[in-house]
Amino acid sequence: MSQFDDLKERVYQANMELPRLGVVIHNFGNVSAVDRQRGIFAIKPSGVLYSVLKPQDIVIVDLECRVVEGTMNPSSDTKTHAVLYRHFPNIGGVVHTHSPFAVAWAQAQRPIPVYGTTHADHLHVDIPVTKMMSDEAIQGDYEVETGMQIVRRFADLSPDEVQMVLVAGHGPFAWGTTPEKAVYHAVIVEELAKMALYTEQVRGDVPRLKESLIQKHYLRKHGPGAYYGQRG
Numbered sequence: 001m002s003q004f005d006d007l008k009e010r011v012y013q014a015n016m017e018l019p020r021l022g023v024v025i026h027n028f029g030n031v032s033a034v035d036r037q038r039g040i041f042a043i044k045p046s047g048v049l050y051s052v053l054k055p056q057d058i059v060i061v062d063l064e065c066r067v068v069e070g071t072m073n074p075s076s077d078t079k080t081h082a083v084l085y086r087h088f089p090n091i092g093g094v095v096h097t098h099s100p101f102a103v104a105w106a107q108a109q110r111p112i113p114v115y116g117t118t119h120a121d122h123l124h125v126d127i128p129v130t131k132m133m134s135d136e137a138i139q140g141d142y143e144v145e146t147g148m149q150i151v152r153r154f155a156d157l158s159p160d161e162v163q164m165v166l167v168a169g170h171g172p173f174a175w176g177t178t179p180e181k182a183v184y185h186a187v188i189v190e191e192l193a194k195m196a197l198y199t200e201q202v203r204g205d206v207p208r209l210k211e212s213l214i215q216k217h218y219l220r221k222h223g224p225g226a227y228y229g230q231r232g
Helices: 005-020 078-087 100-107 136-139 142-156 179-202 211-222
Strands: 029-035 040-043 057-064 065-070 093-099 164-167 170-176
Touching: 005 029, 005 040, 005 093, 005 179, 029 078, 029 179, 040 100, 078 093, 078 142, 078 170, 093 179, 100 164, 100 170, 100 179, 136 142, 136 170, 142 164, 170 179
Parallel strands: none
Antiparallel strands: 029 040, 029 093, 040 057, 057 065, 093 170, 164 170
């Protein structure tokens, strides 16, 4: 038994949602969850196929990415997760995938525009994309620099409101107050990427959704007078 068994199980289950929901294949993703009181987070091990992943394989690291418990190497994206946990204090889980539609927009280095109310139900802004990383950053501590690319992109955005981003040339990262919510946002960014691509294929000159509709759909779900869903 380990003092981290509950956290490992939770992160394992969150990771297994990614292939179940169709946003990853093989080993193309990772989920982590932070325990801020203990100053650690749990994350999927590097390169392990989802088909063979087990709860005991989940690795525990501290916020400086030193292994606290585990026999496998943690995800190669561990330092990126750590940067996000250090800079975004309200998040509890982080997800990175290579889901194809979101990756397509990241590779095109384009934000995903708000074209419809499905997007506006989740975000009142376009899904942001980072700048392309410089050669100096690529040759430096790459995974840390990936995290800092995201942090810099959020200089004028709230990570508590906008819980997903595209890293230019790379792919999507998403987060939430829990690892389960982070997985939800990872699925949402893929669906919104797919819808936006199909929309542009149907009409190449499609305009961004009118602002009044964006605000109506966003605020009815997230505003002070929100009435979407159940209460109590």
